[in-house]
Amino acid sequence: MQPPTYSKGVFKTINGGESWLAINTGLTNLEARAIAIDPETPARLYLGTYEGGLFKSENGGESWSAMMSPLNGKAVLQIVINPQTPSTLYVLALDEGVYKSTDGGQTWALKSANLPPGFVHLSLAIDPLTPETLYLVAMGFSLLKSINGGDTWAPSNTGLGVHAAMSIAIDPEEPSTLYAGTMSGGVYKSEDSGATWTSASAILTGKSIRSLAIDAKMTSTLYAGSDNSGIYMSLDAGATWQEINEGLEATANITSILLEPKNSANLYIGTMDHGAFKAVLEVVDPDPDPDPDPEAFVINFPIVLRDEK
């Protein structure tokens, strides 16, 4: 089957976004929705497509092969890799729920046993320190949690009220601290592993937050991407936020936010219809590390800011 001509598939840059090249050899579906990198073997990539199932590359995207699985023909919205055991993968499939593989994608099991039926699942996050703990964002049901690798799920949305969650991020240093981007309710925060939630974003009230990111080097720095008003930044763990939209369309829909692992001053975002953008924060590091550890927590890492509007 020839891939639809209107889709363009996957692109790769090796120069920080100065130029991109299509890397679609072997793909039979170019509606690329989700991509994930094996953290221990970065040349190993997983790709989820819309109604085309899963593909895998072992050579940094030079070529792809279809993964035979129950996901064939399914719409894959997200791929999550266990950071401690990268052969364990979770895939979020539209209208299906969560699939899990413990052998690098050779076999899969549906982990939706007690998920509420009829709900669309939008986002999945894994606790980096206790990876059997998962959080699942489900449209119409808000937030669910599993503490056994997806075997069972239970609601985890006390305090979210009427605001359905759209996205979720976990503090990598303190995984009991979570942030949820909601539909029309801004950002909510939990400091008890999702048991209770409170609004963390007066300025974002009314905004729908579809993407969230936490600076792993300074976890009080957060980024929230909205579906129609660009991107916001917090330097105080969600207490206050400011727009950082210079250079973006005022109505930008932010689908993904990336921070460079070795230098989180380099930010990348993906948007719904305006492509990719890069920003470099003006950072003054009083004690630069010549060989930074991406997992390190850096205290006293001041960021140069503009005035609040």
Added chain:
Amino acid sequence: MKRKALSLLLVLFVLLAMVHTVKANEPIVWTAINEGLEELTIGNMAIDPVETDTLYAATHIQQRRF
């Protein structure tokens, strides 16, 4: 007297901390990086944790339910 001196020291410490963390008024400016990117709707991106100039963008057409 001792209490006043301590209060003064505390105020000075807070002021110094503010100067240290907020140093200028440089805005954060986004620059489009779309050369060669033939589709501008990005569903998801990923960055290589080792070769951090290497990024991937999964693109698709916009007219979809999710």
